[in-house]
Amino acid sequence: MFASGKSLLKPFTSTSRSFLYQGSSFRRFASEAVEQDVVVIGGGPGGYVAAIKAAQMGLKTTCVESRGKLGGTCLNVGCIPSKALLNTSHKFEEATKHFKEHGIIIDGKVSIDLEGMMNAKAKRVDGLTGGIEVLFKKNKVTYAKGKGTIVGPNEVKVTKADGTTENIKAKNIIIATGSDVASPPSIKVDEKNIVSSTGALSLKTIPKKFVVIGGGVIGLEMGSVWSRLGSEVTVIEFTGRIAAGADAEVAKEFQKILEKQGLKFKLNTKVTSAIPRPGGGVDVTIEDAKGGNVQKLDAEVVLVSVGRKPYTDGLGLKEVGVKMTERGIVEIDDHFKTNIPSIRAIGDVVRGPMLAHKAEEEGIAAVEDILHPGSSHINYNAIPSVIYTHPEVAWVGFSEDELKASNTAYKVGKFPMIANSRARTNAETQGFVKFLSDAKTDKILGVHIIGANAGDLIQEPTLAIEYGASSEDIARTSHAHPTLSEALKEAAMAAYDKPIHF
Numbered sequence: 001m002f003a004s005g006k007s008l009l010k011p012f013t014s015t016s017r018s019f020l021y022q023g024s025s026f027r028r029f030a031s032e033a034v035e036q037d038v039v040v041i042g043g044g045p046g047g048y049v050a051a052i053k054a055a056q057m058g059l060k061t062t063c064v065e066s067r068g069k070l071g072g073t074c075l076n077v078g079c080i081p082s083k084a085l086l087n088t089s090h091k092f093e094e095a096t097k098h099f100k101e102h103g104i105i106i107d108g109k110v111s112i113d114l115e116g117m118m119n120a121k122a123k124r125v126d127g128l129t130g131g132i133e134v135l136f137k138k139n140k141v142t143y144a145k146g147k148g149t150i151v152g153p154n155e156v157k158v159t160k161a162d163g164t165t166e167n168i169k170a171k172n173i174i175i176a177t178g179s180d181v182a183s184p185p186s187i188k189v190d191e192k193n194i195v196s197s198t199g200a201l202s203l204k205t206i207p208k209k210f211v212v213i214g215g216g217v218i219g220l221e222m223g224s225v226w227s228r229l230g231s232e233v234t235v236i237e238f239t240g241r242i243a244a245g246a247d248a249e250v251a252k253e254f255q256k257i258l259e260k261q262g263l264k265f266k267l268n269t270k271v272t273s274a275i276p277r278p279g280g281g282v283d284v285t286i287e288d289a290k291g292g293n294v295q296k297l298d299a300e301v302v303l304v305s306v307g308r309k310p311y312t313d314g315l316g317l318k319e320v321g322v323k324m325t326e327r328g329i330v331e332i333d334d335h336f337k338t339n340i341p342s343i344r345a346i347g348d349v350v351r352g353p354m355l356a357h358k359a360e361e362e363g364i365a366a367v368e369d370i371l372h373p374g375s376s377h378i379n380y381n382a383i384p385s386v387i388y389t390h391p392e393v394a395w396v397g398f399s400e401d402e403l404k405a406s407n408t409a410y411k412v413g414k415f416p417m418i419a420n421s422r423a424r425t426n427a428e429t430q431g432f433v434k435f436l437s438d439a440k441t442d443k444i445l446g447v448h449i450i451g452a453n454a455g456d457l458i459q460e461p462t463l464a465i466e467y468g469a470s471s472e473d474i475a476r477t478s479h480a481h482p483t484l485s486e487a488l489k490e491a492a493m494a495a496y497d498k499p500i501h502f
Contacts, residue, residue, distance in 0.1 A: 044072020413495025
């Protein structure tokens with residue numbers, strides 16, 4: 001990614017193109033005897049994208065992945081399976097609670113086949129992970145299945161499932177090993193009664209009482225899934241609000257909507273213990289975040305979703321001298337280089353939000369920097385965030401709190417979804433769009449959306465921020481009617497002048 005939005009890479013001449021094709025063909029026979037231009041450790045969104053991009057640019061590339069399936073946490077036990085369950089559970093809720101509003105009558109009881117639901121999820125996951133292997137073959141990326149360990153500035157040892165090892169020489173190494181579930185020391189995750197997000201994606205029965213520790217993205221999404229299927233869901237959050245990172249006004253409205261859907265919240269509260277009972281279930285003890293007011297909760301399943309931590313165990317980073325913070329984050333410069341020039345790092349192991357699409361952008365930029373040092377650039381203010389509940393929550397850029405903290409003069413433009421014709425037609429009128437623009441220049445500083453399809457709607461503001469557009473630019477751009485995107489136009493109009501339909 002580059003600030004201009006255009007590639008700074010020089011076009012290949014016919015001679016260089018011919019050489020690269022020969023290199024790609026030769027790469028089919030890569031082994032420990034053939035030095036690789038790039039070895040990527042990790043086959044998640046950042047890693048596999050980096051590997052494909054490197055191969056496309058003519059570099060001999062190997063991707064090392066220990067899971068046995070490509071796609072990392074996101075495709076295997078994160079983004080994709082959770083969205084599959086969110087989509088299916090939403091359809092179930094629509095059928096049981098909202099079809100009558102649309103004149104659809106179902107004779108007989110609507111029930112959920114949990115095993116069938118999980119099988120459908122697994123099928124979608126397998127299709128996508130298998131698709132990455134196809135892309136590797138298409139782009140001639142060597143796929144090394146095994147645990148990657150850096151044993152030198154230019155060497156990676158791969159330990160295979162059968163215990164055998166091979167060493168791969170590499171001019172450049174990219175660390176893309178992602179993150180792992182973080183858990184309080186006092187709570188032991190067993191993936192049965194006390195589960196991480198991984199376990200919450202594969203429950204065998206629908207729990208009657210489901211307690212979520214943590215009011216962030218993962219907790220709210222998983223809480224929504226099981227609430228729709230019939231669980232009584234209680235979310236325990238240490239701070240005074242849910243959805244950290246989202247605009248405070250949006251988060252407050254979001255909580256109200258989720259409460260109407262049946263979720264219960266205990267804010268400014270901490271979990272002091274969660275103890276599985278011999279006969280099943282969990283005894284949960286909570287108290288105020290500042291201490292006192294001890295209470296007991298009964299849960300069938302407890303989800304621990306208090307965040308994630310960089311996955312760097314066993315990579316050999318300390319041994320080769322790669323600098324890391326106390327939290328295990330790999331330290332890098334603005335071009336993804338560690339203190340060892342031949343080793344770069346991207347994604348969840350480095351600073352910034354732990355988002356799959358952020359890792360993808362970093363993977364491409366890191367590879368481009370290998371061929372054109374100093375050229376890579378990512379506008380981190382133009383990285384969107386989405387919570388895939390219903391309605392969805394999405395944002396990009398700065399929040400009001402951030403602008404206030406930086407003493408930035410700004411204007412606010414809001415438009416409610418209930419005033420949007422398509423939202424009313426679809427009977428999905430919850431939420432609003434909120435534009436934040438510079439008070440003097442009208443440059444868009446942040447956009448926050450709560451409403452149906454917010455995750456798709458946020459892409460237009462993301463592009464606008466990337467190219468430095470103003471709210472008037474969006475307002476004067478024609479938006480198809482009737483669409484939800486018209487709410488963006490109206491909110492933009494409200495930021496620099498007045499909306500038409502509200």
